[in-house]
Structure formats: structure tokens, C-alpha cells
Amino acid sequence: MRKDKIRAYELRRQNKSYSEISKALGIPKGTLGGWFKDEEWSKTIRDSLGTKHSLASPAKLAAIIKSNKDRWSKKHQEYRDLGENEFKQLQNDPLFLAGIMLYWSEGTKDAKSSRVKLANSDPMMVRIFYAFLKDIIKVPKNKINIRLLLYPDLADDMQKSFWSRATGVPLSQFKKSVYIVGRHSTKRLSYGVCNIYVQSREVKEKMLVWLDLSQKMLLAQIS
Numbered sequence: 001m002r003k004d005k006i007r008a009y010e011l012r013r014q015n016k017s018y019s020e021i022s023k024a025l026g027i028p029k030g031t032l033g034g035w036f037k038d039e040e041w042s043k044t045i046r047d048s049l050g051t052k053h054s055l056a057s058p059a060k061l062a063a064i065i066k067s068n069k070d071r072w073s074k075k076h077q078e079y080r081d082l083g084e085n086e087f088k089q090l091q092n093d094p095l096f097l098a099g100i101m102l103y104w105s106e107g108t109k110d111a112k113s114s115r116v117k118l119a120n121s122d123p124m125m126v127r128i129f130y131a132f133l134k135d136i137i138k139v140p141k142n143k144i145n146i147r148l149l150l151y152p153d154l155a156d157d158m159q160k161s162f163w164s165r166a167t168g169v170p171l172s173q174f175k176k177s178v179y180i181v182g183r184h185s186t187k188r189l190s191y192g193v194c195n196i197y198v199q200s201r202e203v204k205e206k207m208l209v210w211l212d213l214s215q216k217m218l219l220a221q222i223s
Helices: 003-013 018-025 029-036 040-056 058-090 094-106 123-136 156-167 201-222
Strands: 115-120 144-150 193-199
Touching: 003 018, 003 029, 003 040, 018 029, 058 201, 094 115, 094 123, 094 201, 115 123, 115 201, 123 144, 123 156, 123 193, 144 156, 156 193
Parallel strands: none
Antiparallel strands: 115 193, 144 193
């Protein structure tokens, strides 16, 4: 191997850019590109240098942020458009409408959050929403989670078993329970509060669209 090529490899392994190596050795960058094009370790260095240069430049960093924001904005719109089409197909399904109404009443509507969560102490309500998630909008079972809010004197294992039987959600999908202290020692819920949730931007965008369309549909019928 020619001496300048050996030296070029040494400099490249020291995380030097093509420009730096070319300036130091007088080798054209095109030649360097030919030498290193099949070297995976050199590609890793290239990516690392590219990231550092981008982050060091406010303009490049701003461009990256804008590009990512535009990309996700487009993706979110695709989810909303898909939600509108699915509403037309599902609007006469009783379980679909029940799930939307439950979410309207007890669900989280924060548009900034990707979490779709319903909280209630009624096992039947949670069971219906669970069926809505897995059977109507086809969320995989392993993506649907439960977290219980319990009072200090409620046994965690016993409450999880109760809610699992009552709702049909496998125990494997139960997360660590949260214990709370109520203001009244006697006026409280016997089995705590069950939070059923899915972490999905796609589902959240669709849910917000379905809420809006359901409200408009109902208002049109009663006006």
C-alpha cells in the first residue's frame, strides 16, 4: 500500500474529515472517497462528523428541527385523514360509538400527549373500552396497559386479580400500581381507580377526529 494511503487511513481513524486529510496530505477528496467508500468504520466516522457539524451550526440545527416538525405534521395529518375515512365505515357500530362516548366522558383529550387513557372505577366501563381498543380499532393486546390507583389498605395483587377478571385484560399488561391517600377514610372506592391506556400518536389523532365527528353527528340529530 502506498505511503500516503497508509497515512490517510491513520488520519481517518483519528476522526479526521476528508477536507482535513486532503489539506494535510494533498490528496484529492475524490481519491479519499474511493479509498474509504467500502469501509464501514469510515461511514460511522462520516455520520458522526456530520452530526457534530450540524449541531455546531445554528442554521443547520434549525433546518433539522423544522424538517422533523414538518415530517411529523404531515404524518399526523395522514392519521387524521385515515380517521375520517374509518369513521364513515364504523359510525353505525354500537361498540365503536360506545368507545367514543366513553372517551368523551372519561378520556384524556390533551392533543400534545400521545397517550390515549381512560380512568374509571366501573369495571364494565373499562371492559367495554378495552374491547373497543382491541376489537374495533385493532390495537394489539400487548400495547394496552393498565395502571391502578389504590388506597393504602388495598392489597396490590388482590386488586390486580380483580380488575383482570372484571375487564379481561391479562395481568401481564398491568403496570406498577400507584397508592394514594384519600381525604376521607370511609368515603372511597373499594377497588381503586383503573387507568387503561395506549401510547400511540396514531390512535390519539384518530380519537380526537372521532370525538369531533361524533359530536357533530349527534348535534345534527338533535338540532
